Amino acid sequence: MGDYIHTYSSQEQERLFRQGKFLENIVYRSFDLTPYQHIAELGCGNGGNTALLLEKSPSAKITAIDIDPSQIEDARKQITDDRVQFKIDDICQLSEADNQFDCAFICWVLEHLHDPQKAVAETHRILKPGGQLLITEVFNDSFYLYPEKSPGIMAYYAHLNNVQRSFNGFPNVGARLGNLLNNVGFKSIELIAKPVIFDNRTIELRNDMIDYYIELILSAKEELMSRNLVDKSLLDQMQEETNRFKEDPDAVFYYTPIQAIATK
Numbered sequence: 001m002g003d004y005i006h007t008y009s010s011q012e013q014e015r016l017f018r019q020g021k022f023l024e025n026i027v028y029r030s031f032d033l034t035p036y037q038h039i040a041e042l043g044c045g046n047g048g049n050t051a052l053l054l055e056k057s058p059s060a061k062i063t064a065i066d067i068d069p070s071q072i073e074d075a076r077k078q079i080t081d082d083r084v085q086f087k088i089d090d091i092c093q094l095s096e097a098d099n100q101f102d103c104a105f106i107c108w109v110l111e112h113l114h115d116p117q118k119a120v121a122e123t124h125r126i127l128k129p130g131g132q133l134l135i136t137e138v139f140n141d142s143f144y145l146y147p148e149k150s151p152g153i154m155a156y157y158a159h160l161n162n163v164q165r166s167f168n169g170f171p172n173v174g175a176r177l178g179n180l181l182n183n184v185g186f187k188s189i190e191l192i193a194k195p196v197i198f199d200n201r202t203i204e205l206r207n208d209m210i211d212y213y214i215e216l217i218l219s220a221k222e223e224l225m226s227r228n229l230v231d232k233s234l235l236d237q238m239q240e241e242t243n244r245f246k247e248d249p250d251a252v253f254y255y256t257p258i259q260a261i262a263t264k
Contacts, residue, residue, distance in 0.1 A: 020048025022208075026196055027107060027257075028052065030259055033057035034057060035102075036102050037060055038062075039103040040062075040126060041063070042105070043107070043112075050064045051078070051079055054079070057103075065094070066086075066088065067090050072086045092113065092115060093122065094125075097126070099126070099129065104134070106135040107135070108136065111137060111173045127264040128264070132262065133181070133263075135177060135262075136257055136259045137257065137258050142195075142256040143254070149244070152234055159224050159229040159230060174259075177259075177260045187263050188261075194256070194257075194259075196253070196256065206246075206253050210242060214242050218235075
């Protein structure tokens with residue numbers, strides 16, 4: 001596991017749980033979970049996506065795994081459905097036996113790992129022959145705001161991604177998914193790159209998205225401030241830029257996550 005750049009504060013835990021629902025239409029638009037009977041959710045955190053997996057796979061049992069005991073404890077408090085078993089385990093060295101699951105689900109996890117290839121290899125090992133991996137990952141270089149008048153936000157964002165790299169994380173790991181999957185023997189690898197674009201056709205959704213994204217990146221502000229990369233004046237500038245963005249009728253939010261569907 002890599003170092004986690006975001007905090008484990010109660011505020012961050014609440015944000016993480018909300019994140020699953022907020023991004024539901026983005027994460028699940030290309031996935032059909034109804035056929036599966038036993039899903040391994042790898043890197044479940046505090047259960048934000050676990051709740052959605054329960055909704056979208058009504059006949060499946062879910063084994064939800066995370067390395068952090070506090071995350072599993074929070075998840076168990078949030079979700080009491082008896083179709084879910086929460087387990088503390090390392091997704092780079094799983095205790096699960098071979099050929100156990102017909103589906104594995106990974107969402108926003110590989111970016112935080114020192115060696116995402118190990119996690120993908122372990123996922124391949126625990127899937128049954130014919131089982132599928134559904135994965136969603138970041139490609140942070142795709143983030144773009146129009147008008148190009150948010151230098152504070154972009155400066156902070158560059159610091160965030162560089163610090164994640166210093167933790168041996170991978171803020172653009174989505175671009176590597178094809179290689180990571182092919183290297184361990186996955187077949188029928190489908191890569192999906194659907195841009196998330198919000199503009200003046202959906203102003204309320206656009207403004208909700210910029211608020212969400214700024215909240216997301218600011219969850220790392222304590223780490224960045226401790227390194228003297230960020231100060232209060234930059235944070236204030238970011239808030240001013242966010243407000244101007246939301247007031248601009250022609251503002252555009254753009255980001256492209258990378259997804260994959262692959263078969264063992």
